[in-house]
Amino acid sequence: MNTTNDYDVIVVGAGHAGCEAACAVSAMGLSTCLITINLETIAQMSCNPAIGGLAKGHLVREIDALGGIMGILADETGIQFRLLNRSRGGAVQAPRAQSDKALYRTYMKKHLEKTQNLALFQGIVTEVITKNNKACGINTLEGYKLNAGAIIMTPGTFLNGLIHIGTHNYSAGRANEPASRKLGEHLKKMGLRIFRLKTGTPMRLHRETIDWDQFKAQPGDKNPVPFSFRTKKKLKNKVDCYLGYTNSETHKIINNNLDKSPLYSGIITGIGPRYCPSIEVKVVQFPHHKRHQFFLEPEGLDTAEIYINGIATSLPLITQKDILASIPGLDQAEILRPAYAIEYDAVVPTQLYPTLETREIENLYLAGQINGTSGYEEAAAQGLMAGINAALKIKGEKPFILRRDEAYIAVLIDDLITKGVEEPYRLFTSRAEYRLQLRIDNADKRLIKYGNQFGLIRPAEYEDYQIKQEKLNKAKHFLQTEKITPEGKETITLKAHLKKPHVSYRDVTRDKQPDVNLSKEEIRHIESEIKYEGYLKKQAKEIARIAKLDKVKIPEDMDYKKVSGLTAEVVERLENQRPGNLGEAKKISGITPAALINLHIYIKIRQKNRKRSKGTC
Amino acid sequence: MFEDTIIAVSTPLGFGGLGVVRLSGKKSLSIAKIIFKAKNNKNRFLPRKTILGNLYDFKNNEIFEEAYLTFFPAPKSYTTEDVIELSCHGSPVILEEIVRQGIKNGARHARPGEFTLRAFLGGRIDILQAEAINDLIHASSLKQAKISYHQIEGALSRKIIKLRSQIVQILSQTEASIEFPDEGFKISKNTIANTIEKTEQTIDKLVKSYDLGKTLAEGVTLAITGRSNVGKSTLFNTLLEQERAIVTPHPGTTRDYLRESLKIKDSIFNLVDMAGLDNSSHPAEKEGINRGKKIAASADGILLVLDSSQKASPEDYRLIRKYRNQKIILLHNKCDLPSKMDIKKTIKLGSGMPHLEISALKRTNIEKLKEQIHSLFVRNDIKGNEIILHLRQKLLLEDIQAALLEALRVLKEGFPEEIIVEEIRKIQPLIGQMTGEIGADEILDNIFSRFCIGK
Structure with a gap:
């Protein structure tokens, strides 16, 4: 599009944010360069081998409806699938999948390699070049200089990353990968306010050294629910996860070694997430808990590595070994990768516009952990939004800003830029004012029009969506007109009957069925729409009222x-x-x-x- | 937004040996420097240091009073603006002169409650405290003054804060069960129901104390009612110890109603004298009767007057039956005259209502009546910190209560947790109107401190 620049947009960092950003920009027809320190670790899952969960699964659905890639890849590379909160209503149900990490990386790399308008490039970015306070290119450690109309920075934990294991620490962006030190210093010089965050990851164990009989298997769902509206094939569970517990002996070991924890000896200054505390924090803060649960999760099909979810720690390796030795079933377990804590720089996100462009430097966009978030899904959502907005700006079009009543993505970005963060920000469904409206079953209804508008959704996919809506409308009409007489009660419409608690679509259509065949997914949608109807109508009024304040x-x-x-x-x-x-x-x-x-x-x-x-x- | 500086006497006029004049606003200091000269000739007013000086009529170049000045610079003052307090002799003449001098030099007389308003807008006090201070200013009885004082101390604020934390607890229990299905803790719907019930009871107590709060804030309205010419106006005058109502031997003299405040011990009663409740053909009198009926129906208490020197009429019996379920004292007036009434029968019909034989004219049993009014219409069994003083607060609390009961209903009918949250969320803006709004972060903070979230 631009003749004097090397690229329209340069994306720095190929994690979950960077990949979505690069794909969005290139799909919107602009020439894009995605630069990463190491092409082998594209879309690496640095911590747990899983995607989704409450609010996070919602995000993936929204990313998918906007034409992002995370949903499709999570379905492709998933090895165990669950829909959480099945006993509750549709608004708080969300998919979660165990991923094959290596497969996820490979699939993403393949996807990027075949994406038109997208150049992949290995390099370490040291500087953002600016002219008149506008970002216009980058310099790399290797001495290259690239020009572009916009820069999207997604450096993850690499900005001045510092890894702690016990009292020992070293500079790294992820275990044994070089940190981006110069870039961190450079951003400060550019006038961006920086603060320090901390996160951590547990040890990876060798599968063959675990006594699996000591743990309780947690199988996947019988009928896996995919992330993507576009996934048509039936998903299969290929592994189980296992549930285990720490014990009083474990806690004693931890308490006796707190002086060796950089968290408690004052070495770590960054603030860690309270929803994902290290095991030493759990033991100290909840001394009345006799045990803490953990899950053993495979990192993939072609690896023996097992992720021990719930035992993140920054204690020294020897203590990590002692902790395992105290737990029956893990007493012989071999550590392949030790647990560690990592501190990194983030930019105070209140310095961003809702488009994720920085207020300080025009054409510079930030997405992912640099904005103080945690989580693959949160990163991907921001990457997608930064990508779309950078592309729109270069095309001279209106920015794309979602409202809080439209998407969790908006709740996330809006929270970041208006409230700022104190600890790594994770999305929760309770952060949404209009939770009943922001569901996985209507993400397409809420957002696919935008994906379609930006050319991120293929016409055939949009057509599928429209056909689905027709089907749903037919079914809704059927429920509204057909009547039922529940035993000993007055005759009411099927819809009115379905509004009652514990009454399902299957129950009301036992005798009479509409002439459309609904999938389980579509049934969930109908049930939610009808069961929440009263609340949704009230909220629509409230939304209109607040819209006035916006005026x-x-x-x-x-x-x-x-x-x-x-x-x-x-x-x-x-x-x-x-x-x-x-x-x-x-x-x-x-x-x-x-x-x-x-x-x-x-x-x-x-x-x-x-x-x-x-x-x- | 407040560009202007306000001034007012801030001690009650005509009371006490000491008076205080307060100035608040940007020009407080410059005005004070014109009207006040320190005795040590250094007109440097150090923050929160009291200095002695003379008050000065600048135009006439005269010293008119000696006073102490204290300067409270913004924002560490009551209104968060620059505040000057001048304390001197409590003579109304002198105090008014200081205010006059202040106004001459650029201040404006404060409207009632304006200092408090500024304190509230400045974030110095919360709305509950502001309303309590307002009540203190307008306190119509000593008891209310005491309650207002306790409120300023934050008793009601503390109650509301406690209520707020109970609601945070309901939300965090429910949200934790939604957000963390894999965390290994189970919060049953029963647990949630218990928390809701407890909270609802807290509110119920507060709401019930409102009637008393109203009584204390506004005084008790007492309607004197009865047939024509039974001596209602005489009783009205006797209780007030003044000739307020025109009394004639002719029935129907009082065509409209009269209202006066009556102080018994430390409580204020609004005494209402009204037209006799007989059938009348005169239009003005008819109108008066209708108004009287309305007042009697809404009054906090009724003094039903019968003329015991006459035989009881069917109208007397009708009135007894009509009002016997209200708080009422049955009065057999004109006991100085020979009784022609079957007093026992009227008492029996009143089924246990308190009664007294009096003579309004001769003041027989009037002190006893006052005792009875006080003991019957003022309750003493409520502790000061349990009281709500404003209708606004009561209505808010009732709305919160309704939302809680609705949440409890949907929970018991088997609706899922996210629906319960929707019901409880209706409370957030209501609580926000009384104290700080409950935000999502606060719920999450609460969850993280109470539940061990590990994934």
């Missing part, structure tokens, strides 16, 4: 200090964020309803005064 624009030259009743803290937050309208202001943490009212009054008075003074002139 109250905050003047660009707003002096918050002049607004009475705002505490110094509120003024500071508003000055930092500079919300464009009241709706955005409302979402900033610490902005109370009272502060919002004062702000609203002030804007109204100001508008009136302006009008009046104009009138008299």
Whole structure:
């Protein structure tokens, strides 16, 4: 598209964020270069061999509906599938799959290699070149210089990564992979505010050294639910996971060795995630718990490595061995890779626009862990959004910003840029105000139109979607018109009957069926839509009400200090964020309803005064 | 937004030997420097240091009073603005003169409650505290003043904060069970139901205390009712110890109603004298009767007056039956005259309502009546920190209560957890109107501190 640049867009880093970004940009017709330190570790799952779960599975569905690739690949390379929360309603059900890590890497690399407009390149980026505060290229350690219209940075934990095992530490982005040290320093110099985060990963054990009889098998679902709307083949479970527990002996060992933990000796300053604490944190913070559970998860089909989910630690190798020795079944287990903690730099995400472009430097986009998130899915979602927006900007089109009532992706990005983060951010369904609306069964209904608009969804796929909608409408109409007389009760429509708890679609269509055959997935959709109907209608009203707040624009030259009743803290937050309208202001943490009212009054008075003074002139 | 500086006497006028005038706003300091000259001739007002000086009428170049000045610079003041407090002799004349001088030099007289409003808008106090201070300013009885004081101390705020944390607990239990299905802890629906029930009981207690709160905040409305010419207006005047109502021997003299405050011990009663409740053909009187009926129906208490010097009429019996379920004292008036009434029969019909023979004219048993009014209509069994003073708060609490009961209903009918959360989430903006709103992060914080999440 651009003749003077080497590429339209350069994506730095080929993890889950970078791959989605690169695929989106190139699918939108722009020339793209994806640079990574090591082509062998493209789309590496640095920690657990799994994709999905609550909120994360939702994200994958949304990525899929927008035309991203994570869903398809997770289905392709999955070796065990489960739908979580089957006993609850559709809004809080989500797929989770154990992945074959090596397969995932290989499939992603193959996919990238055959993607049009996309160049893969191995190199270590040291600098973002800027002109007039606009990003326009990169320099590499190897001495290359590449120009581009936009840069998307997705460095993961590589920015000044520092690995800790016991009191020993060394510079690395992932175990035994070089960290990006120069780039970290460079971003600071560019004026981006940086902070330090911490995460960790458990040890990998040799399968043949585990006594599997000591653990309880956790099989996959009988009928696996895929991530992708586009996956047509039947998925198969190929492995089991196993459940085990620590014991009081384990805890004693941990307590006795806390002085060797960099977490407790003060060596680690970065903040770790509370939802994914290391085993030493669990033992210290929950001393009344006699045991903690863990899962043994295979890393893939062609490897003997077993991931021990729940025992992340930064204790020294010798203590890691002692911990295993205290657990029956793992007492002979051989450690192939030790557990470690890693500290890394992240950019304060409130410095980003909703497009994930930095406010400081135009045309520079950030996605993934650099924005303070954790998780493959969170990274992929941001990568996709940064990719789409970078491409739209280069094409001179309107940015693509989702609303919180439209997608978990929006909840994620909006939380990041308006609230900032204190610990690695993970998405939870409870973060969504409109949870009943943001479901896996309607992700296509919510988002596929955008994927279609940007050319990320193939026409045939969009057609499939439209056919599905027709089918669903027919079924809904059937439920609305057909009646049923439950035993000893009044005659009601099938729909009204289906609204009751514990009544399923199968129950109401036992005697009469619509002339369309619905898949399990489609049935789940119908059930959710009908069971949640009352709440969804109310929420639609609420959404419309809030949309009005979005219409109250905050003047660009707003002096918050002049607004009475705002505490110094509120003024500071508003000055930092500079919300464009009241709706955005409302979402900033610490902005109370009272502060919002004062702000609203002030804007109204100001508008009136302006009008009046104009009138008299 | 507050560009202007306000001034007002902040101690009650006409009370006590000491008076305080308060200035708040940007110009407080410059105004004070004009009207106040320190005795040590150094007009440097150090933060929170009290200095002695003279108050000065600048225009006439006269010293008119000696005073102490304290400067509270923003934001560490009551209103979070620059505040000057001048304390001096409590004479209303002097205090008013200081205010006048302040206004002359650029301040504006504060509207009632405006200092509190600024404190609230400045984030210095929360809305509950602001409302409690407002009540203190307008306290109509000593008891209410005490309650207001306790509220300022945060008693009600503490109750609401406790309620808030109970709701956080409900949400975090429910959310934890949704978000972490693989974590090895089980939170049963029964556990959640118990937490909801406990919270609902907390609110129920608070809501029930409202009636008393209303009584104390607004005073008790007492309607004097009965047929024409039984001596209602005489009783009204006797209780008030003044000739407020016009009394004639002619029936129907009081055509509309009169309302006066009556203080008994430390409580305020709004005493209402109204037209006799007989059938009347005069339009003005008819209107008065209708209004009287409405007041009697909504009053907190009724003094039903009968004329015991006359035989009881069917209208008397009808009134007894009509009001016997309200808080009422049955009064047999004109006991100074020979009784013609079957008093026992009227008492029996009143089925146990308190009764007293009085003479409003001769003041017989009037003190006893006051005792009875006080003991019957003011309750003493409620502790000050259990009281809600505002209708707004009560309505909010009732809405929260309704949402909790709805959540409990859907839970018991077998709806899944995410539906229960939707019901509880309706409470978030309501709680937000009383204290801080509950955000998603707070729920997650609570989950992480209570449950060991490990995956």
